[in-house]
Amino acid sequence: MLNVEALSKSYGQTRALREVTFQVTSGQVFGFLGPNGAGKTTAMNIIAGLIEFDSGAVTIDGMDLRRNRSSLQGVVGYLPESPAFYGYMTAREYLLFIGDVSGLTSAANRARADELLDTVGLAEAGRRRIGGYSRGMKQRLGMAAAIYNRPRLLLLDEPTSALDPQGRLDVITLVARMRDAGLTVFLSTHILADVERVCDSVAIIKSGTIVAADSMARLRERYIQPVVDVAFDRVLESVPAGIANAPHVDRAALDGDRLSVFMRDLEPGKRELLHALASLDAGVASYSVRQPSLEEIFVRLVNGR
């Protein structure tokens, strides 16, 4: 669906993107992660056709963005981080305006506006002026405007960053429904829980460079170091030698009566750990294999830990 190849963009002396390369498969939700200032919005603005780029190539549905800019505009829907509307319009008027721009017939336009106001939960507020909307309501209206023209690729730039937990859940649920309806979603965010909840694949960008891009499952396999957490019935003075020197244990961190054991390889490491624990005179209060999270991958890749 989307193929980005060696994409570079500079603002004066600042290199916002450095040969960024990734692919997004049709029908999936693709998470685009990175700290603030990493280049996420720049990349999205380029893919949306709003700004130029210095070098590289962007292909959407097999069409080169530079050569087919005008015909691709209706293919891509874009929700910017802070969507801007005409505050004097009502939400319904704004959606009808977007429909007019898209060339929809009057009847189809009215039906689509009402359908989307209902979808994003603004049916009641749809006849109030946008100037009086909360940020969350504007975000939902922005989502409706972004999908108004039934795009095949939807770009969402930090769609949940300004929302309360219920608002976040609503947006993520909406994203999942769009994916189920066959839409390809490109989701930029720094809220990792949202990515874990809905994304199929992820790219992590740092200082304009992609540091990892793969499916969630493969990223977990490749980047997450398995950890076993053990709690003892008393405080230990040091990491037991049998654990610290086990061949498949990378390192162990002791914090009072709690021990985190970082494995090189989980399965043989677990067997070695159990043997070592059995030989200790301290009692084991609990033993658990930590669930790997995207946050650990993110922190490792972005902070180099």
Add this chain to the structure above:
Amino acid sequence: MSTFVAYLRKERMESSRQSKYLILGAFFGFFALSTPIMLRIMPSIIESQMPGFPQELMRFDAVYSVQNYIRNIYQLGNMAVAFVLMGVLADERLQGKLVYPVSQGASMTGVVGAKLVHYGAAVSAIVFASTMLTYYYSVVLFPGSDPGVAAAARSAGLLAAYFATRVVIVVFASALFTKPLAAGLAALVVSYVEPIITSLLRWKHLVAYGLIDLASKSLGTGTGMGTMPGAGPGPGAVGGAGAGAMMAVGRTGSEINGWVLTAALIVEVAVMVLMTVWRMKNAEIAPGAGAQ
């Protein structure tokens, strides 16, 4: 075409709800009403303040009254148009309001075209109506010197055409600058400097300021302060933008050919419109582009 129609509707709604029509109408209407009234009461004011002032210098007629309005509105109307319309494109770019329409396939030619047509028509209509209003009150307050409805309508039409060209300049400046105030000031500088520069180069018959000159002349010769007997209608009646504009009118007052001016203005407006569209097509419209 769908973009043009959609933006035409949007601009009408925006102007109505943000009171742009009201502001421009009130501004031009105020001067249309106040100019003849001020001229009518001026002799009494001056007589009470300066008892020995020669009475023959305070005899005004309707033609002078309308010409006085044209002079006032050239100076102040330019400010009103520049400051009310300065954000017409700059504001949309600055705040990222074009992101949705453009990502939904809006054509920049349609966006620019709709804004030019809408504001050009709105400003022209307001200027035309206000000039006819000042003509009506001038005739009522200074009976016996009616230049005629046809002459007044011609004058109003020329003044309206002049302000339509100002709309083109403001929209062009608004495409060049992302800060609305910078766009407004740039358009204002062009409007005020244009008669001075072009008169020095003897090009006044090729620029929009020539329309102001023709608008004043089409009414005939007025009687009032500063009108020199036998000197023609130019310098006294239409002072323009201060001394420079007065000099401009004085030097080339009778040289303007309407057809040459029309042809020159069509070319100038077409070039500016094309440059505005080109600029908007190449401008980065994403909000905060460059921030990351």
